[in-house]
Amino acid sequence: MKTWLPHTQNRPKILIVDDQLSNIRVLHELFREDCDVFMATSGEQAITICQAQLPDLILLDVVMDDVDGHEVCRRLKAAPATQGIPIIFITAKQQDIDVVLGLELGAVDFISKPINPVIVKARVRTHLTLKLQYDLLRSFALVDGLTGVANRRKFDEDISADWRKCLREQKPLSLILADVDFFKRYNDRYGHQAGDVCLKSVAQTLSETVRRPYDLVARYGGEEFACVLPKTDYFGAVEIAERMQKKVRALGIEHSTSDVNSVVTISLGVATMTPTGDLEFKELIDAADQQLYRAKKTGRARVCASVTPEMPLSVPRC
Ligand SMILES: [Mg+2]
Numbered sequence: 001m002k003t004w005l006p007h008t009q010n011r012p013k014i015l016i017v018d019d020q021l022s023n024i025r026v027l028h029e030l031f032r033e034d035c036d037v038f039m040a041t042s043g044e045q046a047i048t049i050c051q052a053q054l055p056d057l058i059l060l061d062v063v064m065d066d067v068d069g070h071e072v073c074r075r076l077k078a079a080p081a082t083q084g085i086p087i088i089f090i091t092a093k094q095q096d097i098d099v100v101l102g103l104e105l106g107a108v109d110f111i112s113k114p115i116n117p118v119i120v121k122a123r124v125r126t127h128l129t130l131k132l133q134y135d136l137l138r139s140f141a142l143v144d145g146l147t148g149v150a151n152r153r154k155f156d157e158d159i160s161a162d163w164r165k166c167l168r169e170q171k172p173l174s175l176i177l178a179d180v181d182f183f184k185r186y187n188d189r190y191g192h193q194a195g196d197v198c199l200k201s202v203a204q205t206l207s208e209t210v211r212r213p214y215d216l217v218a219r220y221g222g223e224e225f226a227c228v229l230p231k232t233d234y235f236g237a238v239e240i241a242e243r244m245q246k247k248v249r250a251l252g253i254e255h256s257t258s259d260v261n262s263v264v265t266i267s268l269g270v271a272t273m274t275p276t277g278d279l280e281f282k283e284l285i286d287a288a289d290q291q292l293y294r295a296k297k298t299g300r301a302r303v304c305a306s307v308t309p310e311m312p313l314s315v316p317r318c
Contacts, residue, residue: 175284209247
């Protein structure tokens with residue numbers, strides 16, 4: 001039955017939780033052909049697998065010895081990373097009050113034991129389809145339509161999450177802000193369509209400069225881009241910014257009305273902070289912005305950087 005699921009790039013991930021192995025076996029048999037199936041025989045194990053795998057749907061037994069299904073649901077719904085995962089309770093409890101409690105806890109559906117394979121498959125299909133469509137819409141909503149890199153909303157979400165993560169792990173977080181030099185003049189001289197092509201090329205080049213999956217390049221506004229680099233120290237961030245500056249210049253996009261070069265260049269501001277309880281991520285943005293301002297004030301087409309706002313360090317023009 002290849003057609004029962006909507007077409008997706010990756011196989012959907014389903015987590016089956018039940019303290020009876022025989023129940024897990026039946027459900028596993030139903031879904032193994034079309035989905036990546038994960039299995040847990042206890043509540044604690046279910047939560048651990050959820051955090052690591054972020055499944056697209058959970059089939060959750062209610063009655064279990066250690067942490068019961070209701071508690072698992074409560075905990076998953078309380079954590080931002082797992083609260084969007086649809087949960088279907090599977091249980092022999094068929095009283096209205098049990099169903100109501102499950103739905104109030106955030107479950108999307110209820111299936112009673114003993115299970116009917118046709119019903120389980122139909123309900124899973126419905127909720128998986130909704131989840132995958134939601135994920136797709138969300139990914140579109142986070143992409144900048146012109147350049148194809150992340151948009152400002154995605155930047156806001158990521159820098160806040162990365163700040164919290166680096167605070168927990170006491171790791172440095174770096175931010176690069178980059179601005180295309182004399183972009184208004186570029187538009188005036190070559191037209192807005194050429195301006196759009198130029199922004200696309202710059203965005204593409206900045207994206208190619210970062211390599212780790214958790215590094216983010218986003219369009220910050222107009223002709224301004226941001227690059228969030230978790231667990232990256234000052235020297236690492238400056239090196240990346242220098243590379244960005246060189247690679248954009250190497251594109252060789254003619255810019256006859258620029259005061260600093262005959263081709264398109266960018267100015268970059270870099271800031272690095274190790275988050276503490278007293279600091280907010282907005283201070284990192286302000287610090288990078290100050291360095292970008294310095295880079296523009298001191299001649300453009302260069303990188304300026306600071307470890308903290310109190311310790312400005314200039315990197316000479318390359
Ligand atoms: Mg049970």
